[in-house]
Amino acid sequence: MPELPEVEVTRLGFADRIAGARIEVVRMGKPLRWALAVEPSALAGRAVRAVRRRGKYLLIDLDEGLLLLHLGMSGSLRFTDMPLPPPGPHDHFDMVTNRGSLRLNDPRRFGAVVYARDEAAPLAIKLLGRLGVEPLGDGFDFGAFFAGLKKRHAPIKQVLLAGELVVGVGNIYASEALFLAGIRPTLSASRISRPRAARLHAAVREVLARAVERGGSTLRDFTNADGQGGYFQLEATVYGRAGEPCRVCSATIRQIRQGQRSTFFCPSCQKC
DNA sequence: CGCAATTCCTGTATGC
DNA sequence: TGCATACAGGAATTGC
The missing domain is CATH 1.10.8.50 (Helicase, Ruva Protein; domain 3)
Structure with a gap:
């Protein structure tokens, strides 16, 4: 399932297409591993700056705050220019933007989408703070x-x-x-x-x-x-x-x- | 019923 | 004794 390469391939598949987009609607399905930690409606209107990866986490930078997204064991992300079909039973996160829509499908719900003000926020520290170095980066000394x-x-x-x-x-x-x-x-x-x-x-x-x-x-x-x-x-x-x-x-x-x-x-x- | 996937949390052990 | 760190095991979920 999603290990680092899958997460990176997923990131490469939509990072450039969503950068600069404006969020219109966020919809949550069943509970994931952790709560989003913000009202979905509060994300409407924000801009997507970039999509980065840290370990197996995807970091979606917004003009204010960021989303930390993990695919867990069974999650997959899809980005589409077409209108989203009605959510299925395993579609637990939709983010509709003016450039296209991101949808997380995760039957086992070990994945997560979490909002943090910045990377120094307690929640972000909890998830990212103990991570080792990136194996494909220069830091892998x-x-x-x-x-x-x-x-x-x-x-x-x-x-x-x-x-x-x-x-x-x-x-x-x-x-x-x-x-x-x-x-x-x-x-x-x-x-x-x-x-x-x-x-x-x-x-x-x-x-x-x-x-x-x-x-x-x-x-x-x-x-x-x-x-x-x-x-x-x-x-x-x-x-x-x-x-x-x-x-x-x-x-x-x-x-x-x-x-x-x-x-x-x-x-x-x-x-x- | 067991197993597969990820990672945080808890409880215990170890070292100084 | 206290504190930090290391490590083992458990938990969450669902479909095969």
Whole structure:
């Protein structure tokens, strides 16, 4: 589902088209993870300045305040020039502007749309304050990454998922990146040697960057901002391939559970 | 019934 | 003892 690449592809799909627009109407459906924290009617008349991304959050900058939007596990955003059809049972946020309409569809409602006055507002700090560095940005420095690993005694898979060192690595790309780096997911982060950490650092960047280039790939039900979906298939090396042969060495891919989440790895390619 | 997806929150453990 | 940090587990939801 939406990991960093999907969120970025979604952003790229509508950021330029909505920038400069004037909000006409905001409609909320069923409750999402958190309340909007402002009357929807209070947003009417405001201008959309830009759409940024921080981790898996989309930040929609307004002329006054901003919206923090998260796709959760099952959310997808669609931007259209056409009039919005009547909302379906899973359409929980509509933002109609003079340039087009944004609609969030999220069957499981783990997603969220939240308003904050600015990024220093308590709510924004709560959601964004602990996030690690952007893996595709200049801030993803190897020295800092390695130093961070040294301080963590949890399994490396968990440390990647936690998002406090580096953001955007979800359950699928965590398994993929660790395969690419040849590191066993259960290995304590603090025990990863410098050269192997360097491989992981590069692998995280590579896996995510490649996925963005492909237009977001993870799951079959991902849809981009144009509502296109189903084209992208994840060419997973290990994720979801338990019992199948490793694409590199033909050993049988194993599945384990870490923190109530599935992890996939090749017992031969990935060393402890 | 179990599982899949994300991340905040709570409770417990550890270190100084 | 207190405080900060680290980590494990639980919760929210819905459709397969």
